[in-house]
Amino acid sequence: MNEKASLRARAEIDLAALRANVRELRARAGGAQLMAVVKSDAYGHGAVPCARAALEAGATWLGTATPQEALALRAAGLGGRVMCWLWTPGGPWREAVEADIDVSVSGLWALREVVAAAAEAGRTARIHLKADTGLGRNGCQPADWPELVSEARAAEASGAVRVTGLWSHFACADEPGHPSIAAQLTVFRDMVAYAEKAGVEPEVRHIANSPATLTLPESHFDLVRTGIAMYGISPSPEIGTPADFGLRPVMTLAASVALVKQVPAGHGISYGHHYTTPAETTLALVPLGYADGIPRHASGRGPVLVAGRVRTVAGRVAMDQFVVDLEGDRTEPGAEAVLFGPGDRGEPTAEDWAVAADTIAYEIVTRIGTRVPRVHVGE
Incomplete structure (x- = not known):
């Protein structure tokens, strides 16, 4: 009996297709870097093999939701830049700092916990400040942004952190023409400008997810974050199949x-x-x-x-x-x-x-x- 028939079931993951998808997405991103999002075990495809394949195809960042996912990538020997963004109080901040993981900060409690972790680790933490530009989920509200930026700058001055990124996330990028898209871009530009005027010098500014990478070149900034599209699935079936976007299901x-x-x-x-x-x-x-x-x-x-x-x-x-x-x-x-x-x-x-x-x-x-x-x- 062949190997396929001997298995009750299997999910066959075509890493050649994944690499081709990453190359296509990089081409569509223009000069922006590409973050390969491998949260939730790479959308069910296997985080470590998919992360390796994405890096081989030219991704320069890996993205996860939870710190445990990011730490697992490091434990598997994956180098390069890794970012994670879904934190709760008491999370493994020190472990993330020691593993050279870029961490997202949406509020003062998180900034204070990462500053304390950096002191414990005896090294500078890399942080991305997240702006809530209209999704209403994670991220700092515009009204609270000045206080967060001010405290982050003070932490930078003390050597505790380095603000390496400013970022946000779209609500309706899979609906081209939705009025929230332009509104969020305006708010993002304003919040980035405020932070930079206050002295923040980010390596990367990023807001584009898979649908924005495919349909909104004005949103690409320095980095795009591709999740579902990397796995060959259209983020917006109403406007295009995977083949329409040059992608292949993995x-x-x-x-x-x-x-x-x-x-x-x-x-x-x-x-x-x-x-x-x-x-x-x-x-x-x-x-x-x-x-x-x-x-x-x-x-x-x-x-x-x-x-x-x-x-x-x-x-x-x-x-x-x-x-x-x-x-x-x-x-x-x-x-x-x-x-x-x-x-x-x-x-x-x-x-x-x-x-x-x-x-x-x-x-x-x-x-x-x-x-x-x-x-x-x-x-």
Whole structure:
């Protein structure tokens, strides 16, 4: 039995495609540097292999949400610039400072904790001051910016920190033309200008995420942060497919068919019998379920390529498995069932599953669970 068939399921990660995507995004970024965002285990693709591939393709920064994610990259031997931005009080500030990680500061409490950590570590911390330009999430409000900048400058003067970045995040960059985009850019420019007038000399100013990298060249500044686009998924399906942006999906999710059997007409399938067979038919059991990240919300709608055709999940997705009605077609246990991939073989895409589950493709790839091994190819 071949290696693919011996696995219950697998998420095949095409690192050659990822490198090509990074090169395409770098070209679209003009002269700006590129941060490869590898938070949440690289959107489910495997943080360390994807980070290495991105650096090989010319990314100059790595980005994570949590400090634990950033520290894991360092523990794996990854050098270069790493930034993390989602902190809570009492976080591992000292460990991050000692690991040469750039940390984000959105408020005075965070600045004071990183200053204390720098003193404990006996070295200067690198910080990015985050501005809330209109997303209303993390970041410092314009009204509080003067106080944060003033205290950051005082910390710089003491040698505790170096302000290496000024940054923000868009709310609606995936909706080109949305009035908030221009408004946020104006606020960002004003807040950057204020900080620089106060003496801050950042290495990088950055606000562009994946959709802004692809559609808003005026937002590129010194650095763009690409997450979902790096993995070959369009951040805005309404305005373009991955191919339209020169990108290729990196993840293919497949499983080995666990059972094939004949059943009579009127046979109930899975919990609740929300599907009953309309005629005598053949069923295939696919050993993936919501514990593996398959959306239960896509029950009766999720598409699967099996036995040469795209089928639909029959009945409810269960914790570990779901059923496909082959409508009389035949296949064998061990045959491949492809849930999504680039689409080259007629298989569904992550976007198709997003439509079926009424969500976004970001969630489809990110939620694939740890029971599904990542098989990295193209290294």
